[in-house]
Amino acid sequence: MTKLLHLTDLHFGAERQDLTPALARAIALADPDVIAVSGDLTHRARPEQFKAAVAFLRQLGRPAIAVPGNHDIPLWNLGLRLTAPFRRWREGVPADLRSDWLHIGDFHLFAANTADPMRIRSGILREKDIRRICAGLVSAPPAGFRVLVCHHPIEEPPGFDRGETRNAAQGIARLVKGGLDISLSGHLHHWQPGLGVTETNTRPLLQIQSGTALCARPGEKNHGFALLQTHPGGVSVTPWLLSEAEKRFCPAKVVNFRRSDAGWLQER
Numbered sequence: 001m002t003k004l005l006h007l008t009d010l011h012f013g014a015e016r017q018d019l020t021p022a023l024a025r026a027i028a029l030a031d032p033d034v035i036a037v038s039g040d041l042t043h044r045a046r047p048e049q050f051k052a053a054v055a056f057l058r059q060l061g062r063p064a065i066a067v068p069g070n071h072d073i074p075l076w077n078l079g080l081r082l083t084a085p086f087r088r089w090r091e092g093v094p095a096d097l098r099s100d101w102l103h104i105g106d107f108h109l110f111a112a113n114t115a116d117p118m119r120i121r122s123g124i125l126r127e128k129d130i131r132r133i134c135a136g137l138v139s140a141p142p143a144g145f146r147v148l149v150c151h152h153p154i155e156e157p158p159g160f161d162r163g164e165t166r167n168a169a170q171g172i173a174r175l176v177k178g179g180l181d182i183s184l185s186g187h188l189h190h191w192q193p194g195l196g197v198t199e200t201n202t203r204p205l206l207q208i209q210s211g212t213a214l215c216a217r218p219g220e221k222n223h224g225f226a227l228l229q230t231h232p233g234g235v236s237v238t239p240w241l242l243s244e245a246e247k248r249f250c251p252a253k254v255v256n257f258r259r260s261d262a263g264w265l266q267e268r
C-alpha cells in the first residue's frame with residue numbers, strides 16, 4: 001500500500017497565510033509516502049515566491065515532484081516570458097523537485113510541463129514530453145500505477161472554459177495506450193475526483209482534478225488536496241477539504257476505483 005498526496009495551486013505570493021500551518025498539519029496527518037505538486041507553486045513567478053513555496057514543500061519532509069503552472073512563468077516581464085520563460089522556475093526550484101519522474105512504492109510518476117508562455121491560461125502537452133513519457137512507461141516496472149502529473153487538465157469538466165490543453169487529446173490517447181493509468185492536474189481550482197472515468201479512444205483514464213491548496217484570490221473556494229491510496233486491484237481517493245469555520249483540512253468521503261483489464265470502474 002502506497003499513499004500519494006496530490007497538491008496543487010499553492011500560489012505563494014497570494015496564498016492564504018492563515019491556512020499554511022493547517023495545511024502542513026493535515027499533510028502530516030495524511031502521512032503520504034510521496035507528494036505530487038501539479039503547478040502554480042507561485043502567483044507571479046517571483047524569486048521570493050519560489051523560495052517560500054520550496055520552503056513549505058521541504059518542511060513536509062516527503063519525497064516530492066513538481067511541475068510548473070501558468071503562474072510559474074513571468075506575466076508582466078515580457079522579455080523574460082518570451083526569451084527564458086522557465087528560468088525562474090529552474091533557478092527557484094531544486095533539481096530533485098523538478099525531476100522528470102519519480103518511482104515510490106506502487107506509484108510511477110511522470111512529470112509534464114504544460115505551461116505555455118505564448119498563452120495566458122491554456123496549456124499544451126508537448127510532443128517531446130509525450131515521447132519521453134511513452135519511453136518511461138515502457139521501462140517502468142510492470143506492477144503499480146503509472147501517473148501523469150501536469151498542471152492543465154486533460155479534459156475540462158462541463159461548465160469550464162479556460163481553453164483546451166492543446167495536443168492533450170491525441171497525446172493522452174498515446175500515453176494511455178502505452179500504459180498510463182492516472183492523471184493528476186490542477187489549474188481550475190476545482191475539486192473533481194475521477195472526472196475521469198472517461199473514455200479515451202483506448203481505455204478509460206482515471207483523472208484526478210484537485211482544488212487549490214492555498215490561493216487567496218477573492219471568491220476562491222474548494223481549498224484542499226487529494227490523497228490516493230493503493231489497495232489490491234485499485235486506488236481509493238480521499239479529498240481533504242477545508243472547513244473554513246475550523247480552519248482545518250478534513251478528510252471527506254472516499255471514492256474507490258477498481259482497475260480491470262477493461263480499465264477503471266468506480267465502485268458504488
Ligand SMILES: [Fe+2]
Pocket residue numbers: 009011040069071187188189212
Ligand atoms: Fe492556479
Ligand SMILES: [Fe+2]
Pocket residue numbers: 040069070071151186187188
Ligand atoms: Fe493555473
